[in-house]
Amino acid sequence: MIKGFKDFLLRGNIVDLAVAVVIGTAFTALVAAFTKSFIDPLLGLIGGGGPKGMTVVVDSQPFTFGAFITACITFVITAAVVYFAVVVPMKRLNALRDRGKEPEPEGVAEDIALLREIRDSLAHQQRPPV
Numbered sequence: 001m002i003k004g005f006k007d008f009l010l011r012g013n014i015v016d017l018a019v020a021v022v023i024g025t026a027f028t029a030l031v032a033a034f035t036k037s038f039i040d041p042l043l044g045l046i047g048g049g050g051p052k053g054m055t056v057v058v059d060s061q062p063f064t065f066g067a068f069i070t071a072c073i074t075f076v077i078t079a080a081v082v083y084f085a086v087v088v089p090m091k092r093l094n095a096l097r098d099r100g101k102e103p104e105p106e107g108v109a110e111d112i113a114l115l116r117e118i119r120d121s122l123a124h125q126q127r128p129p130v
Helices: 002-010 011-045 065-099 110-126
Strands: 055-057 061-064
Touching: 011 065, 055 065, 061 065
Parallel strands: none
Antiparallel strands: 055 061
């Protein structure tokens, strides 16, 4: 039972997934720190009101649309980095890999055609003479 669990854990997909989660979490923290340190103050300068900038208070309820804009910017930065650092290189790698492959033959496969010929030949031999 322990050997099976060890084999499960050491399969490439599980280890790759664990590494991706750790790196993704660290990268998300990095982007969040960037937006908190640089984007929030910029939005505060643009919207006025310092760090709590771009906040509207209606009936003593604050609407912090500056925080929403910051979250959107965080998402866009994260998505852009994932696209350019992961998706584009994987597309190129797959294109290079696919370039070396032969195209799939059109029509019936050779072994299927051969089996059909054998079947037809046997059917022809089993017919009674006319």
